[in-house]
Amino acid sequence: MLRLQIMQTTYFKSSVSDGSVKGSSDLIQGRRGGYISSSSKASRFSELKTQIRQADTARSFPTLQIKVDRFDIALSGGLRFGHVHLMTGRSFDGAATGFVLALLRLMMDQDTLSPVVWCSPSHAGHAGHILASALPALGVSPSRFIFVHEQHPKRLMGAFEEVLQTRGVLAVVGEYGLFARSADTWQRWVRRTRLAAKTGGTMGLLLGPPAPVSGFETGWHITTALADLFAEREGLQTDWRPYWSVQLTYSRQGTPCADKLVYDGLTGRLQSAISRPDKDGQASQLRVSKPALLASISA
Amino acid sequence: MGVSGDDRQIIYLHLPCLPIQRMARVQGWSLEEKVGLYQREKGADRLVYLSSEARADGVQAGLSVADARARHPDMCFAPVDQNADQALLTAFARWAFRYSPVTGIDADGLGIWIEATGASHLFAHATDFDNIDADDTDSGLKAMCADLYRQISQTGLRASIASASTFGAAFALAHYHRDVSAQPVHAPARRSRMREALADLPLAALRLPLDILHALSQAGLRQISHLYPLGRADLTARFGPDIVLRYSQLFGDQPDNQIPVQAVQPVSVTKIWAEPVMGYEALCHMVSQLTAEMAERLLDAELAARSFELGWQRTDGQVSCLLFRLSRPGRREQTLQRLIAGAAEKIDAEFGVEYSWIQAHELTVDVPVTALLGTDQDSLQASQVSDMVDILAARLGPDKVQRVVSQSDWHIADSQAYQPVADVTDKTGQWSMPVLAGLASPRPVRLLDRPEPVKVVAMMPDHPPAMIRWRHHNWTVLRATGPERVGPRWWDPNRTDKLSRDYYRVEVEDGRRLWLCREGLVERGDEISWFIYGLFS
Numbered sequence: 087m088l089r090l091q092i093m094q095t096t097y098f099k100s101s102v103s104d105g106s107v108k109g110s111s112d113l114i115q116g117r118r119g120g121y122i123s124s125s126s127k128a129s130r131f132s133e134l135k136t137q138i139r140q141a142d143t144a145r146s147f148p149t150l151q152i153k154v155d156r157f158d159i160a161l162s163g164g165l166r167f168g169h170v171h172l173m174t175g176r177s178f179d180g181a182a183t184g185f186v187l188a189l190l191r192l193m194m195d196q197d198t199l200s201p202v203v204w205c206s207p208s209h210a211g212h213a214g215h216i217l218a219s220a221l222p223a224l225g226v227s228p229s230r231f232i233f234v235h236e237q238h239p240k241r242l243m244g245a246f247e248e249v250l251q252t253r254g255v256l257a258v259v260g261e262y263g264l265f266a267r268s269a270d271t272w273q274r275w276v277r278r279t280r281l282a283a284k285t286g287g288t289m290g291l292l293l294g295p296p297a298p299v300s301g302f303e304t305g306w307h308i309t310t311a312l313a314d315l316f317a318e319r320e321g322l323q324t325d326w327r328p329y330w331s332v333q334l335t336y337s338r339q340g341t342p343c344a345d346k347l348v349y350d351g352l353t354g355r356l357q358s359a360i361s362r363p364d365k366d367g368q369a370s371q372l373r374v375s376k377p378a379l380l381a382s383i384s385a
Numbered sequence: 386m387g388v389s390g391d392d393r394q395i396i397y398l399h400l401p402c403l404p405i406q407r408m409a410r411v412q413g414w415s416l417e418e419k420v421g422l423y424q425r426e427k428g429a430d431r432l433v434y435l436s437s438e439a440r441a442d443g444v445q446a447g448l449s450v451a452d453a454r455a456r457h458p459d460m461c462f463a464p465v466d467q468n469a470d471q472a473l474l475t476a477f478a479r480w481a482f483r484y485s486p487v488t489g490i491d492a493d494g495l496g497i498w499i500e501a502t503g504a505s506h507l508f509a510h511a512t513d514f515d516n517i518d519a520d521d522t523d524s525g526l527k528a529m530c531a532d533l534y535r536q537i538s539q540t541g542l543r544a545s546i547a548s549a550s551t552f553g554a555a556f557a558l559a560h561y562h563r564d565v566s567a568q569p570v571h572a573p574a575r576r577s578r579m580r581e582a583l584a585d586l587p588l589a590a591l592r593l594p595l596d597i598l599h600a601l602s603q604a605g606l607r608q609i610s611h612l613y614p615l616g617r618a619d620l621t622a623r624f625g626p627d628i629v630l631r632y633s634q635l636f637g638d639q640p641d642n643q644i645p646v647q648a649v650q651p652v653s654v655t656k657i658w659a660e661p662v663m664g665y666e667a668l669c670h671m672v673s674q675l676t677a678e679m680a681e682r683l684l685d686a687e688l689a690a691r692s693f694e695l696g697w698q699r700t701d702g703q704v705s706c707l708l709f710r711l712s713r714p715g716r717r718e719q720t721l722q723r724l725i726a727g728a729a730e731k732i733d734a735e736f737g738v739e740y741s742w743i744q745a746h747e748l749t750v751d752v753p754v755t756a757l758l759g760t761d762q763d764s765l766q767a768s769q770v771s772d773m774v775d776i777l778a779a780r781l782g783p784d785k786v787q788r789v790v791s792q793s794d795w796h797i798a799d800s801q802a803y804q805p806v807a808d809v810t811d812k813t814g815q816w817s818m819p820v821l822a823g824l825a826s827p828r829p830v831r832l833l834d835r836p837e838p839v840k841v842v843a844m845m846p847d848h849p850p851a852m853i854r855w856r857h858h859n860w861t862v863l864r865a866t867g868p869e870r871v872g873p874r875w876w877d878p879n880r881t882d883k884l885s886r887d888y889y890r891v892e893v894e895d896g897r898r899l900w901l902c903r904e905g906l907v908e909r910g911d912e913i914s915w916f917i918y919g920l921f922s
Contacts, residue, residue, distance in 0.1 A: 178858070179897050180830045184922020187830065201770060208785075212856070214831035214920055218789040218801045218816075223828065224922070228816050232806060233787045234777060245777050252773040310896035310922075312863070326827065326866070328922045329896065349922075 147287055150193055154356050160334055160343035161304065165189065169303035170250070170279050170290035177295065181310040181330045183216065184224070184349065186259055186291050188328075191225050191354045193256050193289070200256035203249045205234040205242055207263060224351040230256075239265040243275055250282040250290050257289040266297035276301035305336035311346050311359075327351070329359060392574075393637075394501040394526055396484075397555035398533060399545040399565075400477070403495050404434045404470050406542055408463050416541075419460040423450045433465055467492070478646040484508075484529055489645040494592070496559060498552060498643060505529050530569035550574050552643055553635040557583060557590030557609075576636060583635065584610035591631040597624055609635075652686060653744040654678045661700050661737020668729040668738070675743040676725050680718035683745060689714035690745035693721070695728055697741040707731060710783055712774045712806055714749045720772050724779050774806050791816045795871050797832065797918070826869060827890045829900040829919025836902065836916035847907040849889045853899070855917055860893035868903070884911055890921060898922075 149164030158164055165171060175182025190202055206215060218228035234249075236242040239262070246260035266272045280301060283290050292302075299305030311331040333344040348359040405420055414420055419439040423430040430450040439460060444453055450462055474490040478497045481488040487500035509525035530546050537544040545565040547558035549572035562570045563585075572582050583590075586609050588601050601624060606612065612620070617629045633639035654675050662671050672695065683690060691714045696706035709724050732738065778786045787803040794800050842852040849865035868887030877883075886902045893899065898921035905911030 178856070178899075178920060180920035180922040181896075183830045183920075187922070209834050211834055212837060214829075214833045217797075217828055217830060217832040217919065219791075219797065220828035220830045222816055224830070228789050228791075228801075231789065232774065233789060233803060234781070235785050235787065235803070236781050241781060245781060248777060248780075249773060252769055254770045255773070310898060312892075312894075312896045326890065326898075328898075330922075331896075 150189065150196075150289070152189070152192070152356055154345065154347060154358055156343055156345050156358060157332075157334060160340045161337055162340045165289065166303055166339075167289045168284050168287045170276070170283050170292060172297065172299050172302045172305045173291055173293050174296045174305070174307050175293075176309055178212070179310055180214075181328070182293055182306075182308040184328050185306070185308045185330055185332060185347075186293055187221065187224050187226050188349045188354070188356055189291065190257060190259075192356075194226065194230060195354060197256050200254055201232050202230055202256050203232045203234060203258040205236070205246045205249070205258065206261040207239070207242060208235040208237045210261070210263065213261075213263070224349075225354045239263060246290070246292075247275075247279055247282045249286075250279060250288050251286040252288065253286050255286070255288045257291060259291045259293055262292055262294040262297070264295075266294065269298065272298060273301065299336045302336070303338050304334060304340075307333045307335055392502065393550050394505055394548060395550070395552050395555045396499040396501050396526075396530060396533065396546065396548045397491075397496055397552070397559040398477075398481075398499070398537065399494065399496040399547075399556075399559040400474075400537075400542055401495060401545065402434075402436070402543045403473065404465060405436050407470065407473055408466070409436075412461070412463060414461050419444065419457055421450070421453055421460055421462050422465045423462060424465045430464075470495075475646055479648070481533075482648060484533065486648065487645045489643050491556070491643070494556060494560065496556070498555065499533075500645070501526055501529055501548065508532065527569070527571060530571070534569050546570070548572065549579065551635060551637040552641045553592070553631065554579060554583060556592065557586050557635065561586045561590045579636065580613065584608065584613070588612075591628065591635065593628060593631060597628060600624055601628070650686070651744065652679070652682050652688060652690070652748065653742055654682060655740070655742040657740050658738065661734075661739050662741070663734045663737040665729060668732050668734060671738065671741055672725055672728045672732075673722065675741060676721045677718055679743045679745060680716055680721050683716035688745070688748045689716045691715075691747035691749070692745075693725070694744045694746060695725060695741075696744070697732060697734075697738045699734065700736045700739050703735075705733070709779050710775075712771050712778065714747070715771075715775075720775065723772065723776050727780060778806070796874075797828070797871075827866070827900075827921070829898075830922045831920040833918055833920075836918045839901065839915050839917045841901070841903075841915040846913060850891060850901060850915065853891070853893065853901070853917075860895070860897070862891045862893055865889050865891040888918070 147166050147168030149161075149166050151158050151164040152161070173182050173186055194202075204216065209215075218231070221228045221231075234242070234245045236245060243260065243262065243265055246258060249255055249258040265275075279290060296307065309331045311329040328349045330347050330349070331344070332347050334340075334342055336342065346359045347356050349356055404422055406416065408414075408422060409416055409418070409420055416436070417438060418436070419442055420436040421432045421439055421444060422434040423432050425431075432444065432446050432448050432450065432453060435444055435446060439457070442457065444457060444460070453460060454462065471490065471492045474492060474495070474497055478488040478490050481497060481499050485499050485501055485504040488497060490497050505525035505528075507525065508528040526548055530548055534544060534546050537546075543566070545559045545562075546569040547555050547562060547565055548569065549555040549558060554572050558570045558572055559565055564570060572579050588607060588609060588611075589598055590609065593601075601607070604623070612628075612632060617632070620632070621629050630639060634641040656671070656675060658671075662668060675695065679693070690711075692708060692710045694706050694708055696704065698704045707728055709728075711720070711724065715721070774786055783805045786806050788806050789801050789803055792800055792802050837855065840854040841850040843850050849867060850862050853860045853862060867889035869889075870885060870887050872885040873883035884905045886904050887906075888900060888902045891899050891901055899917055900919035900921060902916050902918050903913060904916065905913045907913060
């Protein structure tokens with residue numbers, strides 16, 4: 087509603103003030119008889135976008151920097167708290183879960199007290215459930231988690247919404263499973279979670295199979311990536327660090343982006359693992375740092 | 386307890402092993418072990434309480450811990466926790482409200498006392514209360530003591546019970562009578578006979594300081610009967626006024642003021658409705674009204690409650706109730722309203738509710754948060770998180786909102802346990818964070834609900850898999866690590882039915898990392914089967 091109001095106001099102002107410009111080939115006739123040049127139209131759109139952005143971020147939430155430049159730039163600064171982000175992955179793959187845990191690790195490093203709530207079905211069949219014993223190796227303490235286990239999808243997603251409204255929770259992760267199958271229910275629920283997240287200022291991370299991204303702040307698709315090409319070159323056959331192909335498919339305030347990341351559980355760092363073209367356009371040799379563990383041993 | 390008289394009846398319950406048994410349970414020690422509790426005295430840790438095994442082995446109270454450890458390397462030691470012991474005694478005293486409304490603790494003497502005056506006849510076997518006489522009262526006291534002894538013995542605690550007409554006499558008999566550990570001892574009410582019963586007890590039964598006891602011992606006074614022929618003026622002149630005061634209190638000549646434990650009064654709100662309440666809105670209003678009044682009552686009483694019972698009686702006489710539980714004691718109206726918000730939907734009013742109530746349970750004296758922590762942002766947010774947990778627990782069930790605790794078990798499925806948030810304390814199942822993450826055993830981030838069988842091609846039977854087929858997917862394995870062998874528990878009587886498992890972490894052609902296990906040992910000729918158990922990140 088606020089956005090519509092601003093657009094109407096801006097349009098009205100433009101059409102009145104630029105009424106004197108006439109006769110040029112790049113002139114466009116306004117509704118009230120005024121003409122706008124295409125260049126000034128572009129500048130006004132840009133101005134309009136800025137105003138919308140300012141109105142949207144009137145209540146500013148902090149951001150979480152992923153510390154991978156490419157993504158931080160694409161996200162206009164980082165992942166925003168007070169919003170819900172969609173993290174999807176493919177079946178029989180733990181990459182999306184791992185990436186969510188890596189993000190939680192980044193948050194936990196900044197806030198050492200607040201708990202994380204993980205809402206998941208009691209039985210997830212072949213999708214599996216999160217294994218707490220695996221978390222310490224990723225640098226995440228299971229003691230920080232509150233688990234909500236509920237088999238009924240609506241009740242589970244209701245719990246997710248309830249947690250989103252709560253201040254003092256670092257983040258809430260929801261495993262939606264097949265809840266996204268019904269488009270109507272999904273869209274209604276997405277709108278509600280967006281409002282709930284703004285109330286509580288908590289970051290919501292939805293984890294599951296590919297689903298419509300409309301209504302979310304960002305949408306991601308994460309899959310595991312092969313590590314052997316890089317490991318062989320560096321002689322690191324024993325490198326079992328997670329390698330992920332991470333795609334930022336949608337960002338409401340940024341641009342899509344994709345990269346291949348490697349995660350080090352010891353340091354909690356996400357690092358790009360793809361070769362970058364040099365300034366002269368040639369691909370530079372791939373630079374993957376040794377895992378922190380091996381580096382510390384060799385030192 | 387300031388009034389003396391032959392009609393009074395005091396029961397003293399002595400729990401000599403309470404600190405030892407409490408600590409053994411906390412630490413998970415066996416009661417058969419040698420245990421010593423120490424506290425700092427004169428610059429050294431000295432033993433104060435000892436288990437019977439330790440005493441039998443010649444360890445004595447007052448010995449320094451260093452010496453005791455040198456002589457008995459297998460002995461267990463822990464510091465005395467007086468606050469915890471006192472809290473347990475207070476809990477016992479509150480539990481004893483079932484016998485009498487006036488009870489108290491004797492922290493120094495490790496016991497509790499029960500004022501049985503006027504209450505003992507309720508335990509007499511006489512069913513006709515009009516015919517109760519002095520003998521019935523006496524038999525009631527004995528029955529009360531026997532029941533108390535039985536109840537305490539069932540908990541596994543060692544107890545000595547004595548009854549007398551004064552606190553001092555009951556204390557003396559419970560601590561020092563030779564038969565008291567086997568059965569309750571009762572002092573006669575008549576003074577002359579009570580003198581006889583107490584005559585053989587040592588002077589330590591008078592609760593005197595050690596220096597006076599030492600002086601009395603040097604003077605050849607060792608038993609209470611030794612004081613009978615002596616004049617009180619002589620005793621005061623020689624040993625001070627304390628001994629005469631205790632001696633007088635022993636026979637009820639002086640008041641012996643003991644402070645009773647304060648009973649926490651139950652808080653409940655009841656409403657009898659003029660007309661039957663029915664319909665969703667009316668029921669919502671009823672619940673809201675009860676909750677608001679309960680919050681007000683708790684605020685007035687400066688109490689907080691952990692669980693609430695909302696009950697109602699229908700016009701056809703059927704009584705039902707709902708239980709709600711908080712993760713920590715609370716009393717804020719807003720919290721209670723949100724906790725009990727969905728109750729109206731669950732009330733089957735049929736033809737209407739004519740009587741409803743709400744009761745608060747597990748009451749504690751509420752200490753305002755502001756007094757301890759201040760109203761800073763952290764404490765406010767922690768309170769909001771607690772409220773959220775309570776609401777989810779009320780909505781989904783307490784067993785659906787959980788924390789995960791670590792279990793020391795190599796079997797992956799048993800290495801963690803989910804517990805309701807309310808049951809998890811800071812010290813339960815702490816997780817150790819590895820300093821070098823890569824050195825930890827590889828564990829998948831997602832574990833399947835149950836291992837699923839897969840078809841596997843391996844170069845040799847005991848080699849890692851080279852190809853996998855699972856759920857219509859064919860994957861070529863690029864690399865694998867393992868095996869990590871986990872065998873059945875040797876102490877498990879059913880271990881012969883279970884096979885050892887070799888776990889492998891494999892990476893397949895499209896980058897997926899899977900956790901596979903081979904059940905059965907090739908070298909032993911077991912039948913081999915492969916399962917997929919988890920997904921790595």
